[in-house]
Amino acid sequence: MIDAPVRWGILSTANIARIKLIPAMRASAHAEVLAVGSRNQESAQAFADEMDIPRAYASYEAVLDDPEVEAVYIPLPNHLHIELAQKALDKGKHVLCEKPLALTAAQAASLRVPPGLLFCEAFMVRHQPRWLAVKERIEAGDYGDIRMVQAMLTFGLDDPGNYRMRPEFGGGALYDVGCYAAMATRFAFGCEPRRVMAHASRDPEHGVDVVASVLLDYGEGRHASLMVSTATSAAQHLHIVGSQGAIDLPEPFIAPVERPTRVVHDNVFDLYQSDPKTETFPPMDQYEQEVSRFCRALRGEEVGLYGLEDSIANLRVIDAIFASVDSGGWAAVAQ
Incomplete structure (x- = not known):
């Protein structure tokens, strides 16, 4: 019922x-x-x-x-x-x-x-069944220790009146899509980065960041990189590499509604022996998944939502990215 x-x-x-x-x-x-x-x-x-x-x-x-x-x-x-x-x-x-x-x-x-x-x-992506499945397998150790994560999310914004072009409104690529990419690296590692190194290019007229590249040091030999933009063609990917296997999520952030989503697994050490296996998940609307899971949690069901502490942690990473852009060097992530 x-x-x-x-x-x-x-x-x-x-x-x-x-x-x-x-x-x-x-x-x-x-x-x-x-x-x-x-x-x-x-x-x-x-x-x-x-x-x-x-x-x-x-x-x-x-x-x-x-x-x-x-x-x-x-x-x-x-x-x-x-x-x-x-x-x-x-x-x-x-x-x-x-x-x-x-x-x-x-x-x-x-x-x-x-x-x-x-x-x-x-963050509607975290409600996709394939994201949940990947998280479960990472935590089960199916890919060994996660060592590297690479995330990219870009699109082109050509409307100068859009609030994303106004710094005082929290505009710019890092706030708009960088938060997704940062969240994805944290999701994969299951912990917080220790420090970041970032570079950003700003729109000369509006002053917002429109292209940004970031290195994230998770300590103990664990690295992540992300590239985000609001001034290029659309592109997205998420690649997770562990000591015992690699995971590729095609169309990870803006997922198709009308066709299955995919996860590509590869568990070899020798590139010449690469044999990727594709797992498919039924078509779904990630926004409907988000709404339904929120409503179910509100009615008392345990669905594993991310709350305020996760929002604060993600913004600590964004804070450090902006600090690194300003300083030109490594910036520590507050813990």
Whole structure:
């Protein structure tokens, strides 16, 4: 028997809510979209009419005041995430917040999550069945000790009015896609890096980082590298190398909905004897997986969500990356 669907409020008319999260909520047996809030009634009502949402509110706070809204999704520009997350939690709402939670680890650490409420950062990739399967096999030692991780996530942004081009809004490649790549290396190693070395190129007009390369030292001979950009063609990969095997996740971050996802395993030491095996997973919507797992956790099921401490840890890595970009040398990651 499925519990009653979780009633959701959407804080913003952002495009990601329109094209990803609201369709995911509609596809989930565990969720119901009840309300949307915007900065004015006209905007909220137009969005509600377009997306067939029952209630439209002229402010974000009005959504939080609706006693029937149980959880909220926050897809606002980066610099507004933590403020609205705290307001929602203070009103007794569970929170699924787009990444990054804040612009620094110190800001993230100021968030207070009352007992009984869920907070989760919206890294939808960690809800993919193949990511969960890879994590389980890493922890079981199927690939030996993980020694190297390489992550890449890039795309082209040609809209100068986009908030990602505004430093004061938390724009730039590192906040937008670098947080995914950093999270992926932490996910694979199961611990935190000790220090990072980074270089970034900035947009000459807007000042945000648009290309960044990072080395991460996890200690004990464990290394990771990541490359991210908002100024190139689209590319993505995640490669994990252990002492007893290697793992490749094609299309790791923006996963296909209409076809199976794949994991490629290779367990040889001699490149001339390489014999990769491809494992497939059924087509799925990673956003629907994210929503459903959050709702199931809210109803009391143990699904292994990542909470506030993980958000703080990921931002400590981002903090160190920016410190290295500024100094030109290695920067320690706060522990």
